[in-house]
Amino acid sequence: MKKKPLVVANWKMNPATFREAKKLFDATKRAAEKVRGISVVVAPPAIFLRGLSGAYKGKRVAFAAQDVSADEGGAHTGELSAAQIKDARAKYIIVGHSERRASGESDADVRRKTRAVLDAKLTPIICVGERERGASGEHFDVVRRQLQAAFADVASGEATRVVVAYEPIWAIGKEETMPPRAMHEMAIFIRKTLVATHGESAMSLSVIYGGAATEENAGAMLSYGDVTGLLVGHVSIDAQRFAALLREAGNI
Ligand code: PEP
Numbered sequence: 001m002k003k004k005p006l007v008v009a010n011w012k013m014n015p016a017t018f019r020e021a022k023k024l025f026d027a028t029k030r031a032a033e034k035v036r037g038i039s040v041v042v043a044p045p046a047i048f049l050r051g052l053s054g055a056y057k058g059k060r061v062a063f064a065a066q067d068v069s070a071d072e073g074g075a076h077t078g079e080l081s082a083a084q085i086k087d088a089r090a091k092y093i094i095v096g097h098s099e100r101r102a103s104g105e106s107d108a109d110v111r112r113k114t115r116a117v118l119d120a121k122l123t124p125i126i127c128v129g130e131r132e133r134g135a136s137g138e139h140f141d142v143v144r145r146q147l148q149a150a151f152a153d154v155a156s157g158e159a160t161r162v163v164v165a166y167e168p169i170w171a172i173g174k175e176e177t178m179p180p181r182a183m184h185e186m187a188i189f190i191r192k193t194l195v196a197t198h199g200e201s202a203m204s205l206s207v208i209y210g211g212a213a214t215e216e217n218a219g220a221m222l223s224y225g226d227v228t229g230l231l232v233g234h235v236s237i238d239a240q241r242f243a244a245l246l247r248e249a250g251n252i
Pocket of ligand 1 (some may be wrong): 144167172173174204210211212213231232233234235
């Protein structure tokens with residue numbers, strides 16, 4: 001049976017004020033309430049997380065943070081722990097986003113952060129993806145290396161608690177996404193890699209896709225086999241486009 005699609009709205013460093021965030025969240029919530037059969041997660045800037053989650057009494061939308069510290073607490077100026085994020089009512093944390101990796105986050109950091117999120121009993125959404133694609137298939141090696149690092153401290157039975165987001169960096173922020181067939185091929189590769197290291201529990205882990213997912217291509221991307229959700233960047237901060245994307249995702 002096909003899994004309920006998981007659609008994650010990564011607002012990144014938008015919008016500028018809490019007032020605008022509230023407006024965007026209200027529109028997102030209304031759109032999510034109209035669509036059945038999909039799980040919707042909103043990842044606002046951390047400073048807006050508690051204000052939005054505290055005022056939300058519904059069940060259709062869950063919350064995520066966009067990053068986390070690998071440490072539990074102490075002298076780490078500017079950082080947020082998994083426990084603090086959980087206390088702000090988030091259920092998911094994005095780990096290893098390419099924009100964090102571009103600011104210096106290493107595979108070793110992703111490994112520690114993944115562990116911290118699981119220890120807090122939250123769900124990590126681990127982002128993997130190549131910077132570019134060549135003809136000789138190095139992108140598979142890049143993704144395998146990122147997966148093996150991120151899952152190094154994840155026990156076999158725990159793999160099912162993790163979401164993997166395949167995000168080819170070259171597609172992020174664009175309007176045209178990658179061919180669904182190539183996405184599908186990578187999703188199968190991801191699952192095979194994790195089954196090899198983590199056994200059967202990796203069979204039920206969710207693989208989602210991010211990188212120029214729009215209201216135009218969401219249906220096509222989600223009807224392709226092994227991909228059970230989308231991580232959505234720029235379209236998620238346009239309330240109308242995101243509502244249309246959710247309708248598409250709900251129609252597959
Ligand atoms: C992202 O950065 O996670 C992302 C998917 O961005 P966009 O949808 O804008 O490509």
